[in-house]
Amino acid sequence: MSDLHDEGMRVRRKVLGDAHVDRAEARKTGFDAPFQDFITRSAWGMLWTRPEFTPRERSLVTIALLAGLGNDEELALHLRATRNTGASREDVREALMHVAVYAGVPRANHALKIAKEIFAAMDAQEADS
Structure with a gap:
């Protein structure tokens, strides 16, 4: 799962930019951390990496x-x-x-x-x- 998160974070940063992702990560709390992990793995790690x-x-x-x-x-x-x-x-x-x-x-x-x-x-x- 870590690889999927890491790849998602790489693509997320490439598309949205480091400044946006850094702000989002700084605002992350224990409450929304599972959601942030979910979108990083699913949207960015699974969907945005598809070659089609x-x-x-x-x-x-x-x-x-x-x-x-x-x-x-x-x-x-x-x-x-x-x-x-x-x-x-x-x-x-x-x-x-x-x-x-x-x-x-x-x-x-x-x-x-x-x-x-x-x-x-x-x-x-x-x-x-």
């Missing part, structure tokens, strides 16, 4: 699902992760167009608003660097 999708493809599927389900905080996190997954803004736009048809225009409209805010913040951060 590239990181870019997996990123886009994740963004579409999160947008369609209205999981705004996780959506924002995965939009920021596009800088690490190879998903372009055009890719994201197209994924959100699918959300409009298959999950509803209001969900896609809200997700586009979030994407514009996140991408603008990323651009400002890069300009300051």
Whole structure:
């Protein structure tokens, strides 16, 4: 099980970035530690490591699902992760167009608003660097 956790942590850091993972690990308590271990092993160690999708493809599927389900905080996190997954803004736009048809225009409209805010913040951060 340790190998699965270690591999999950490696992929999690590669996709979300060390700063995010370090913050999440620092906030971890005895209460949510089992959940953090579960998502590290299952989502990151078992799912994100599967070879059938590239990181870019997996990123886009994740963004579409999160947008369609209205999981705004996780959506924002995965939009920021596009800088690490190879998903372009055009890719994201197209994924959100699918959300409009298959999950509803209001969900896609809200997700586009979030994407514009996140991408603008990323651009400002890069300009300051």
